[in-house]
Amino acid sequence: MSDLPLAKVLRTKSIWFNDQLLIYVEISTDSVDSKVVIESEPNAASRPTFVVRERSGNAGINPTPGSYTKSGVASFSKIQKGAKVFLHDSASQSKEITVIQSSTGWIAHQNLMPMQKGHLIVVGFYSAPTPNYVLELSEVVPQGINAKILMLRLIKTPPPGSAADVITLTPVYFKKEASDPYDKVQIPDEHISIPVEIFR
DSSP: OOOOOBOEEEEEEEEEETTEEEEEEEEEESBTTOEEEEEEOTTTTTSOEEEEEEEOOSSOBOSSTTOEEEEEEEEEOSOOTTOOEEEEOSSOSSEEEOOEEOSSSEEEEEEOOTTSOOEEEEEEEEEESSTTOEEEEEEOSSOOSOTTEEEEEEEEEOOSSOOOOOOEEEEEEEEEEOOSOOSEEEEGGGTEEEEEEEEO
16 A cells, blocks of 8 residues: 555546456546546455545645546456445545446446536546556547537557557546537447436
């Protein structure tokens, strides 16, 4: 376990896919370039508990607490599938989180609740040809003719140097502010289509 300070978690999204658990979190932070760190506690195999920490950067601190929102994602194996999963952050030492069983390895949720800023979150796994791939999802420009479908592109950066040819499920996420409802998210180059679940 690291000595980094505990983070303040705002929201989470988690999925089971095959034997992998994906955890996505958003944190509130005072630092403009903070990084999210998600670690498993030593007893994670029997009682899956994960700690969310914050690694502050060097770009300075905003004097207004919680001025920034940062996101992070991590995946874990050797966790009993279907077990209750708990999160430990600065507000709680043991908070159960909802984990969705995904048959495709992808989910998309859009929050359109009244009095809240609309936003869309996409999380999922990509089968990278080697470990340590860096993945990023970005919007396709221009978008398609159907405004109800968000088109994304998966940017894949292989690790430097040589790496073992081992297919590795690698987590990735995408988030955007969106007040108009989407029906689905598509990643055309990867032949991926994800229905959007909307919360009103």
